[in-house]
């Protein structure tokens with residue numbers, strides 16, 4: 653059981669939780685994630701470890717409310733406990749001194765970019781951070797990333813803040829003016845695909861962190877299967893980061909939609925319970 657130190661909504665659909673998990677806090681590295689279960693009846697969901705405090709034994713997690721489990725997570729209060737946290741899982745990011753590293757975060761993908769950007773900087777890279785979201789209200793961690801890197805570019809799709817551009821637009825500008833040695837991109841699949849297509853043309857190595865649907869997080873269920881360089885890989889044990897030029901993004905997108913109708917049904921039932929209606933034969 654893991655004590656919740658704090659849990660707050662920092663945006664209408666975006667939560668930040670600090671929770672106790674001393675082992676994970678001591679050993680986690682940039683790029684790794686955990687699988688958590690709220691209670692004994694809950695499903696396991698993967699969340700990236702955005703930060704940790706080994707002294708206090710706590711992890712910082714950012715979660716977007718998209719379905720039943722993340723909605724339940726938002727309802728948790730400081731002082732309550734989560735049933736289990738497994739981790740640290742997945743391979744850490746391959747951090748080295750590449751030269752110039754561009755770290756790109758889109759939407760909730762900004763959270764996992766923070767530890768990677770910090771680690772890239774600590775390894776001696778010139779670090780340029782690019783963050784993007786649909787609109788200003790969905791941007792997170794701007795101050796943290798601004799103080800981490802050598803340069804920061806903020807983009808919004810609607811132009812409500814920073815540059816009115818997609819992150820690929822900002823990346824194109826950077827590539828046009830200086831040599832880029834590594835790109836790390838985390839965010840929605842179409843964004844990671846677009847970044848990978850852009851960097852492929854320039855021969856720039858690119859890491860992406862895949863958000864496959866996960867069930868057990870241990871390589872046993874096959875739920876997170878992806879095709880990388882034509883071979884079957886499991887995101888939970890072989891990833892979550894892969895070379896963006898080798899990922900079959902079309903297959904990943906199709907697999908992410910696999911349980912859409914069940915997830916919608918689950919949310920509908922959850923909402924009915926909140927409203928005190930117990931219909932649908934459940």
Ligand SMILES: Cc1cc2nc3c(=O)[nH]c(=O)nc-3n(C[C@H](O)[C@H](O)[C@H](O)COP(=O)(O)OP(=O)(O)OC[C@H]3O[C@@H](n4cnc5c(N)ncnc54)[C@H](O)[C@@H]3O)c2cc1C
Nearest residue numbers: 697698699700714715716718719720721722863864892915
């Ligand atoms: C390695 C890894 C790290 C992740 N880190 C984070 C993180 O730090 N913060 C965060 O908010 N989310 C993260 N995710 C995604 C997160 O696990 C899902 O949003 C969560 O499982 C949804 O659970 P739910 O029951 O609330 O929603 P569900 O009812 O399961 O799904 C609701 C909607 O979200 C979509 N969805 C479900 N799972 C995913 C997924 N894995 N990726 C994209 N869309 C999905 C569904 O298609 C559906 O439309 C990560 C995923 C992976 C694989």
Ligand code: FES
Nearest residue numbers: 869871873874888
């Ligand atoms: S989540 Fe089951 S194999 Fe990866």
